[in-house]
Amino acid sequence: MKTLFIGGIKSGKSYSAEQYTLALGSDQKPHYLATTELLDDEMNERISLHRRQRGGEFITLEAPLELYGTLKTTESPVLIECTTMWINNMLYHGRTNEQIVEHIEKVLALPNDLVFVHNDVGSGIIPDNPLARQYVDISGAVSQLIASRCDEVYHCIAGIATKIK
Amino acid sequence: MKTLFIGGIKSGKSYSAEQYTLALGSDQKPHYLATTELLDDEMNERISLHRRQRGGEFITLEAPLELYGTLKTTESPVLIECTTMWINNMLYHGRTNEQIVEHIEKVLALPNDLVFVHNDVGSGIIPDNPLARQYVDISGAVSQLIASRCDEVYHCIAGIATKIK
């Protein structure tokens, strides 16, 4: 079972994905794979907020880059939050679009129940600078790839998750 | 009855919300609560355009900050346009996120039929500057809060309002 929650900033995608993962009813405690690098104070604050919100219902893993290597160590359901930040990290560390797509392909081939959280960054004005444009492009391309392999896809806005696949 | 219309710029959310409010079929003439401050010429022009479009079907109220105080003076249905601009005004006048959330909680507890218009600002690329990011965050958080208390929520794009709750 693979599922994608996609939506803008503060659209409720994380909360919806967490509730969804907990409701999967696995025998094993679900994992929460955080992709965020601890880069600055604001980010740190956001992360601790997320952590507090999750309470003890998940086992937290951290993988800013190595999604696949981390995911294959467990058979539990895993909530991956979020693939957009992971793409950001991959680009920041010099990975190419091809490497990003290849890596996600390997992740999608894993047998685990996976719940992806992805930030929609493409529905605003097209950014001026080429790097931001490249980011929007690869982010959208990866969202398409993930969605095409998922059994269910939810679009989130204002805290409401609407099933679109 | 509480209802939310959310969508991007020029997504048709205002027009849809106006038609919806008029169709509520109240005995009393509905009110239109404009949250916009008259800050510059472009804004003035937008506002007069909105006013012309509304014709005489609404009684117009203005409340750039004091939503609650203004709303409790009437029992009529009120179209609130828009909560995103109101958040903008509140931040501009030094109010905290906590004060914004508290104020909206009081508004949501009013017995009036309320129709909220909210601008989705979170589905583009994450803004560079921290203030814009803070704005996107609180705007999204308030949209979630409002949606959670609404009986109906509509997502607008290209003039089409799709019921998502």
Next chain:
Amino acid sequence: MKTLFIGGIKSGKSYSAEQYTLALGSDQKPHYLATTELLDDEMNERISLHRRQRGGEFITLEAPLELYGTLKTTESPVLIECTTMWINNMLYHGRTNEQIVEHIEKVLALPNDLVFVHNDVGSGIIPDNPLARQYVDISGAVSQLIASRCDEVYHCIAGIATKIK
């Protein structure tokens, strides 16, 4: 038959619109009307990518400005990609909002099966600069006009086209 596919950057709207146009099952080979001007290398690369993707299933027309004049030369179904870029070209060449709307009105009155692709640029943060704001406004207004005349409208995200009209 008129149809609109609207969505953000890399939302899958082009691919969905292409498949849809091919499935219209016309006796005549469909046309692909490219609105893009060849302005710079990045744009050139995107265009050739699009061309490679389309293979030989479409007859390609190019019309950065003169949509109507080009469309009336054929009775085939035409996929117009995209009206957002066309608006950009029109503004760049000094056309007014009124001229843009008038032109689209003439296009919508044509008897051909038309499939429009439109980029949602309005669901991010409101741009700082007035020109970008004007662009977002006219783009949204045109999307509303097109959608109001279309028999079917699809909202695209993560490669999934959801029928909203």
